[in-house]
Amino acid sequence: MTDFPTEPPRRLRVLAAMSGGVDSAVAAARASEAGHDVTGVHLALSANPQSFRTGARGCCTLEDSRDARRAADVIGIPFYVWDLADRFREDVVDDFVAEYAAGRTPNPCLRCNEKIKFAALLDKALALGFDAVCTGHYAAVRTGPDGSRELHRSGDAAKDQSYVLGVLDQRQLAHAMFPLGDTAATKDEIRAEAERRGLAVARKPDSHDICFIADGDTQGFLAQRLGTREGAILDESGAVVGSHTGAYGFTVGQRKGLRLGVPADDGKPRYVLDISPVDNTVTVGPADALDVTSLTAIRPRWCGTPPAGPAAYTAQLRAHGEDVTATAELVDGTLHVAFARPLRGIAPGQAVVLYDGTRVVGSATIATTDRAGGYERRSSAPAAAGRTA
Numbered sequence: 554m555t556d557f558p559t560e561p562p563r564r565l566r567v568l569a570a571m572s573g574g575v576d577s578a579v580a581a582a583r584a585s586e587a588g589h590d591v592t593g594v595h596l597a598l599s600a601n602p603q604s605f606r607t608g609a610r611g612c613c614t615l616e617d618s619r620d621a622r623r624a625a626d627v628i629g630i631p632f633y634v635w636d637l638a639d640r641f642r643e644d645v646v647d648d649f650v651a652e653y654a655a656g657r658t659p660n661p662c663l664r665c666n667e668k669i670k671f672a673a674l675l676d677k678a679l680a681l682g683f684d685a686v687c688t689g690h691y692a693a694v695r696t697g698p699d700g701s702r703e704l705h706r707s708g709d710a711a712k713d714q715s716y717v718l719g720v721l722d723q724r725q726l727a728h729a730m731f732p733l734g735d736t737a738a739t740k741d742e743i744r745a746e747a748e749r750r751g752l753a754v755a756r757k758p759d760s761h762d763i764c765f766i767a768d769g770d771t772q773g774f775l776a777q778r779l780g781t782r783e784g785a786i787l788d789e790s791g792a793v794v795g796s797h798t799g800a801y802g803f804t805v806g807q808r809k810g811l812r813l814g815v816p817a818d819d820g821k822p823r824y825v826l827d828i829s830p831v832d833n834t835v836t837v838g839p840a841d842a843l844d845v846t847s848l849t850a851i852r853p854r855w856c857g858t859p860p861a862g863p864a865a866y867t868a869q870l871r872a873h874g875e876d877v878t879a880t881a882e883l884v885d886g887t888l889h890v891a892f893a894r895p896l897r898g899i900a901p902g903q904a905v906v907l908y909d910g911t912r913v914v915g916s917a918t919i920a921t922t923d924r925a926g927g928y929e930r931r932s933s934a935p936a937a938a939g940r941t942a
Contacts, residue, residue, distance in 0.1 A: 565684040566717040567591045567730060570670060571624060571632070573617030575747050575754045576689030576733060578624040582730035582750050584687045585628050586916045591687070593625035596674065598641040600764065620754050637673055644668035646765055650778050653801040656828040657902025659823055660717070661763055662872070663916070667720040667747050667854070669924035675728055685730045690714045692913075693734035694726055697857070702726035704913040707734055716872045719906040719916030720854045772802040784833035786813060789842065790825070801834050806898030813837065843923035850888040850917030851903050859883055859915070866907040866914060868892070870899055883909055888917045895925045 567589045569581035585591040595618045618634055625632035643665050652659035675686050691707035692715040704726055707713040721729065733743070747755035765887045779801055786795035794815040797803070803811075807825040817823050817839070824843055827836040851858070863882035868890060869875075878893035891907055899922050907914040 556648055565730075566590045566682060567685050567687050568674070568678040568681075568683045569593045569630070569687040570674060570689075571595050571621035572689070572757065572760070573614075573620035573624075573757075574689065574760060575744055575752070575757055576691075577691070578621070578628075578752050578754050579743055579747050579750070580687055580689040580732040581624070582628045582752070584730060585630055587732075591628070591630045592683070593621065593628070593630050594674075594927065595621040595632070595634045596669065597634050597636045597640075598638055598645075598669070620757065621762075624752050624754055629754075635674075635677070637669060640673050641665070641669055641765075644673075646754050649763075649765075650775065652902050653775055654779055654830060655902075656800065656803045656830040658900035659902045660872070660904055661765070662717045663720050663904050666717055671721055671725040671727070671729065675725060678726065685728045687730040687732060689733055690718060690731050690737075691733050692731050694729050694731060701857055702729075705734075706908070706911040706913075708736060709739070712740065714870060714872070715908075715913050716874075716906050719856065719904065719913050721856060722854060723857055726856060736911050742757065771801075775799070775801050779867045782833055784835070786811065786835045786837060788815075788817075788823070789836065789838045794823075794837065797835055800828050800830055800835050801836050803828055805900035811837060840897065842924065843897040843899075845892070845897070845922045846895050846925045847889070847891040847923045848899065848905065848919050849921045850890065851886075851920045853886070853888050853915055853917035854882065855915035856913045857915075860907075869906045870896065876908065879907070887920075 567584050569577070569584060569591050571577045571581055571593045572591055573595065581591055581593055597618065599614075622632050645661050645668060647657050648664055649661050668884050670688060671686065678686050691709065691712040693705040693707060695703050695705055697703045702723060704718060704721060705713060708716045736743070736937040738746070744755045763771065776799060780801060781798040784797055784800055785793045786797055795811060803825050805828065808822055811823065812827070813823065819839075822837060823837040824840055825835060826838045826842050829836075860881065860883055860910045863880055866879055866881050867876040868879040868881070877896060879890050881888060888905070897917065901919050901921065903919050904916050905919055906916045
């Protein structure tokens with residue numbers, strides 16, 4: 554069950570973040586229907602929003618703002634647009650570019666939830682006297698045995714978004730409301746509910762990929778900001794097998810777009826094993842060299858009490874990724890995670906999220922990985938960028 558608000562029910566002042574999509578519109582409608590005093594707000598996150606979206610990407614266009622306003626009118630709630638473009642650029646976009654420049658692979662959705670929706674937005678909402686921020690995320694906030702707030706997976710695992718909310722702390726969870734969290738409805742049923750409510754966004758395509766890169770060309774976006782710098786693509790022995798125009802354009806585990814000039818001896822595909830921004834090289838090798846048995850992660854954020862001593866959890870390494878059994882221990886502020894079986898495609902900069910059953914324990918940023926095949930990193934990039942040894 555959803556335990557926000559706690560019993561007995563009371564009427565809350567709720568600020569509903571409305572992106573202009575169907576999920577946030579239905580969430581706001583459900584919060585209002587539950588008897589809460591709801592105000593809708595659309596976050597203007599782009600300094601130069603396009604008038605109309607490109608394809609189905611993004612959630613920051615003028616069209617999205619208008620869709621959100623129309624939904625608020627139908628629901629019958631007040632509506633405002635808040636300009637958080639400067640904060641979004643500093644905390645999400647600039648961070649995204651800096652992480653790629655350092656050879657890491659960031660997740661901007663986690664950063665947005667941490668820094669924008671449940672920091673900048675929540676802080677402003679509380680200052681204005683609101684009790685909670687409501688979003689259309691598929692996750693659940695429940696009350697634990699000790700009375701603390703817990704973050705749990707959605708009732709529908711296929712739509713679960715708890716991974717990108719694993720950065721929320723106890724204070725933020727205490728003021729978070731996810732009306733879609735425990736619903737067993739399919740996305741088609743959510744759209745049907747939106748139609749019944751008269752919401753014009755019922756059939757609007759979902760946003761996807763990175764909202765601030767409207768055309769989906771991440772490499773081109775980075776090239777505009779970081780410029781081009783020719784460098785070598787190396788194999789495991791250090792031999793040059795290709796070239797590139799910027800090491801930032803690659804991520805660990807990548808197979809496509811390598812444009813290698815020298816084929817592998819065994820004729821099999823090669824994958825990115827390592828990225829070194831210091832000497833601007835990219836190292837490629839066979840798939841089995843990507844097998845990771847353990848990792849360390851920094852900047853942990855706990856949804857409740859931090860774990861004490863080594864314990865067994867399930868770990869998730871990417872949004873909608875598979876779960877794997879793991880043992881984790883916090884040592885001097887660094888999280889050490891060992892997997893029950895090797896995993897592939899784990900890149901420094903990504904997040905590891907720990908679960909105890911359906912409960913989210915916390916999240917941390919991957920710093921280093923240990924490879925099963927004994928691959929040793931040749932480059933001399935900073936440790937924070939992800940040593941693989």
